[in-house]
Amino acid sequence: MTVEEINVVRPLGLGETSGRRGDEARSVVGGRTGLFTTADLSVYYGSFRAVRNVDLSITEHEITAFIGPSGCGKTTVLRCFNRMNDLIDSARVEGIVAYHGVNLYDPDVNPVEVRRRIGMVFQKPNPFPKSIYDNVAYGPRLSGIKKRNDLDDIVERALRGAALWDEVKDRLKASGLGLSGGQQQRLCIARAVAVEPEVILMDEPCSALDPIATARIEDLMQEMKQRYTIIIVTHNMQQAARVSDRTAFFTTEINEESDRRTGVLVEFDRTETMFSSPTDERTEQYVTGRFG
Amino acid sequence: MSSLTPANPLVLTIGDLQGNLRRLRKERFMHVLLFGSAALSIGISILIVFTLFREAWVFLSGLIEQSGLGALIDGGARPGWYPRDGRFDLPTIVLGTIIVSGISVVVAAPLGLGAAIYLSEYAKPRTRSWLKPILEVLAGVPSVVFGFFALRVLGPDLIQPLFGTRTPTSLLVTGVAIGILVTPLMASISEDALGAVPRALREASFGIGARRSTTVVKVVLPAAVSGIVAALIVSVSRAIGETMVAALASGALGQAPRTVNPTDTGLTMTAAMAQLAQGSDQVVGDTLAFQSLFFVGAVLFLMTLALNLVADRIVERVRNQY
Numbered sequence: 001m002t003v004e005e006i007n008v009v010r011p012l013g014l015g016e017t018s019g020r021r022g023d024e025a026r027s028v029v030g031g032r033t034g035l036f037t038t039a040d041l042s043v044y045y046g047s048f049r050a051v052r053n054v055d056l057s058i059t060e061h062e063i064t065a066f067i068g069p070s071g072c073g074k075t076t077v078l079r080c081f082n083r084m085n086d087l088i089d090s091a092r093v094e095g096i097v098a099y100h101g102v103n104l105y106d107p108d109v110n111p112v113e114v115r116r117r118i119g120m121v122f123q124k125p126n127p128f129p130k131s132i133y134d135n136v137a138y139g140p141r142l143s144g145i146k147k148r149n150d151l152d153d154i155v156e157r158a159l160r161g162a163a164l165w166d167e168v169k170d171r172l173k174a175s176g177l178g179l180s181g182g183q184q185q186r187l188c189i190a191r192a193v194a195v196e197p198e199v200i201l202m203d204e205p206c207s208a209l210d211p212i213a214t215a216r217i218e219d220l221m222q223e224m225k226q227r228y229t230i231i232i233v234t235h236n237m238q239q240a241a242r243v244s245d246r247t248a249f250f251t252t253e254i255n256e257e258s259d260r261r262t263g264v265l266v267e268f269d270r271t272e273t274m275f276s277s278p279t280d281e282r283t284e285q286y287v288t289g290r291f292g
Numbered sequence: 293m294s295s296l297t298p299a300n301p302l303v304l305t306i307g308d309l310q311g312n313l314r315r316l317r318k319e320r321f322m323h324v325l326l327f328g329s330a331a332l333s334i335g336i337s338i339l340i341v342f343t344l345f346r347e348a349w350v351f352l353s354g355l356i357e358q359s360g361l362g363a364l365i366d367g368g369a370r371p372g373w374y375p376r377d378g379r380f381d382l383p384t385i386v387l388g389t390i391i392v393s394g395i396s397v398v399v400a401a402p403l404g405l406g407a408a409i410y411l412s413e414y415a416k417p418r419t420r421s422w423l424k425p426i427l428e429v430l431a432g433v434p435s436v437v438f439g440f441f442a443l444r445v446l447g448p449d450l451i452q453p454l455f456g457t458r459t460p461t462s463l464l465v466t467g468v469a470i471g472i473l474v475t476p477l478m479a480s481i482s483e484d485a486l487g488a489v490p491r492a493l494r495e496a497s498f499g500i501g502a503r504r505s506t507t508v509v510k511v512v513l514p515a516a517v518s519g520i521v522a523a524l525i526v527s528v529s530r531a532i533g534e535t536m537v538a539a540l541a542s543g544a545l546g547q548a549p550r551t552v553n554p555t556d557t558g559l560t561m562t563a564a565m566a567q568l569a570q571g572s573d574q575v576v577g578d579t580l581a582f583q584s585l586f587f588v589g590a591v592l593f594l595m596t597l598a599l600n601l602v603a604d605r606i607v608e609r610v611r612n613q614y
Binding site: 082084087089112113114115116117119120122124126127128129130138139142188191192195 | 416417490492493494495496497498499500501502503506510511514515
């Protein structure tokens, strides 16, 4: 399948109104459907190809986990879904990431608009050095919401949504940096959901947390998937098995000529299938702990 | 028998564990040498400050004997700094310094911060790789060059026609020239401060859909504010201490009437000192005029010291907020 064969519509409201609007709930690319559908997605850092030819589809209101050994490109692929790779000067993306039928890498797409709909939670909790309230209100304020009452409601709803409200409701003016690691990460989740995104990308959100904080975030994810579509990158296979509906396994392939490693998608299926009866031998070796 | 006990127990003496004595002596020598160089530089600094204040005291006591301390603030109809006539009106040169460094901050702060934001947040690595060295070269241009630039170009060709000043040289010319001189310093330190803001904070902001400008204003600048304040204070200190430009471009020669108008010619403290010390007729070593040089130096020293202390306090307070 080549990129030319794929019928992906142009972005919303940019002069393509007659029947080409990308307001379908699902993207159809090369016969596959999903909220997101990638086709022949490759990412380069300079001349180095970090990950190549990824084809996968993300289903809405599910948790999709990306697993694989270090350097397999799972984070790189994740960051294609809200164009965070744009922030790395040397990064270049080839192929298609269709979201609601719109190619996110169309030259007319503004990454700022993409990121308002597709939020992100990072590996290390990264609250702003501001108060808890201002952290959560940051996104809504960007959209021009200024009224105190409106902001108060949004902040409360977002903090409740991140299961943090009861712990911080009496100290909303305190610095976000004064919270524990697990609370900080939930604050970051609250900050992400405050702008009412449709999708939340999570890049190893629990890798800096202790097991109790991790369990809280995992529970939270189960509640959140009613409202959001979640894609999570994790180093932890048990976590993928516990929380996700579908799992994508990535690994590295060594290029014989250049001796450089490139990430590839090995297998993508329902999580039970991936962990009980994977098709690919490499997946089986990885999930049984014999490799990686 | 335990395996830890050797079959033939060794007899150890202190000498075996003493190590190589020559190396030990070498190590001690290095220690003393390095301590010596640290002590020497501190010693010289103390000596300078000591001399400064001793001579300043000689001046003060001489002045008290001659005309009383009140002479430092001339209450007459036409006050001014006329050391040749024994008239030492301190406000004249302090005001000159405040006007000049104030103007230079107004010029350097926005220019320097703007350049720093561009370099740190907007410029592509390739652009930065040639822009930053140029900025650093600019910082290394000798101030006498800036002085002549102000004297021959900036003053007569730009400031005078633009502001309609009576003379081609004035406090305003000096202020603008020092502002340009200090801009690379402001830019360089501010850029370091911006660069020290964790990437994670920027990503957090971009990740919610913030534009670059919003990220700079709402996240990067607040997080770097202590460094930016430090850059500002260092720039002010540099502007206050800058001598060559002030001596060349302010328009006064060794004496000036008191003024608060930047378009007038005037004297900064540094210019007053430099021109006094330039071996003209009356500077022979023991006159009150010569000693006034040390007194002005001491006041200048106290001013920059106070500024640095204030800066430390501000930086500390801002840091404690988070």
